[in-house]
Amino acid sequence: MTPAVWLLVLLGALTSFGGAVGGIGGATLLVPVLLLTGMDIIDAAPLGLLSVAATSLAAAGRQLDAGLVHHRIGLTVELAASSFAIAGALLSTSVPAPWLARALGLGALTGAVVTLSRRGNRNPSNQTFRDDSPGEWPGTLGGTYHFGDASVPYHAQHVPLGLAVAAVAGAISGMAGVGGGFLKTPAMSEVMHVPVKVAAATSTFTMGITAAAGLLVFAGQGRIDATSGAAVVLGAMGGATIGSRVQTGLPATRARTVTGVLLILVAAVVIGRSL
C-alpha cells in the first residue's frame, strides 16, 4: 500500500529534517514510518534511498562552505560501505522482510547505545589552529573544524575497525534502503574519534554515494515508482535544507543526544513491527 502523495511529501520533509540534524540521513527515519503505514520494506527501500540522496544533496553546499566534511575520511569509509551496499541491495530480494527489518532495528539500537554512552567532548579546541581554514590536512585523515571562535584539531584513529563497522552499515543500507548514516556517524565519531559534527557532515556526504550505488541497482531491478519517488524527494529537499542549517549551529553534545534519541525511536518501531 502506497500512502497519498501529499503524505509522502510531508513524511519526506519531517524525516529528512530530523535526519539532517542528527547526521543519520532521512531514510533511517522514513523507512520505519513507511512500514507503519503498511508499506512493505521491499517497496519502502527505494523511496528511502531517494530520500537519502536528496538529503545529501540538500546539505552539501552548506556543509562544504563550513569546512565540516572530511572528504578523505569519507571516501575511505565509503569504499568499504558501498562495496557491501551493492552486495546488500542484490541480496535484498532474497532475504525475508522481517529479517531485513530486524537487521535495521539492531543496527539503529547499536548506533544509539554507542552514541549516548559518551559524555563530554573528546577533541578539545586548540588556539594554535585558530587562523587555519577549517577542513582536512592533505594526505592524511586529519584536519580542523571551527565552532564559534574555537578551532578543533582531530585525526582519525582505529581506521580498520571503523571500516569494518562501515562495511556492516553498507550491507544493512543496501538491504533495507537506508543511507547507513546511523552506523557510519557513530563509527566515525566513536570508533575513529572524529568530532561528531565532522562525522555527521562527512556521513551525510558519503550517504549520497551509498544511495547512488543502491539506486542504480534498484533502477536496474525496475523498483523505482516515479510519482512516489518524486514526492519523497521534494519533501526531503525542503526538510534537509532546514535541518542542515540547524545542524551546523548545534553544539556537539546536543547533536549526539538528538542522534541517539532518533535511533532509539527507529529501533523501537522497526523491531516492534518485525516481532
Add this chain to the structure above:
Amino acid sequence: MNGGPGDDPLSGAPHDPRGGRFDPLARILRWARWVVVVVALGAVGLGVAGLDNPAGVLAIAMVVVLVGVPMMRVGWFARRWTVRGDPRFAMVAGAVLLLPPTGLLISVLTG
C-alpha cells in the same frame, strides 16, 4: 595583524590561501539542488494529473541528477588530489567511482 597583501581590509584578518577553494563545487551543488526540486515538482504534478509517462521521464531525470552529482563530486576530488600530488586518496576516490556502475552491471546481469 601585519596588514599584508591580500589581508581582509575591513577585519584585518590574514589572507587565507585555502579560503574559497571549494566555491566552484559548492556552486554546482546548489544549482543541482534547485534542478532536482524543479524536476521533482514537475514529476509529482504530472503524476497526480495521471500523466504517468511524462512523470516517469522527469523521475528518471531526477534520479540521474541524484546519482550523478555525488559521483561528479567524487570525480572532482579524484582529479584535484591527482593534480596536487595526493595519489593515495586519488586512488581511493577512483575506486569509489567504479562501485556504482559495477553494482548496476551486476544487477542487470543477474536480472
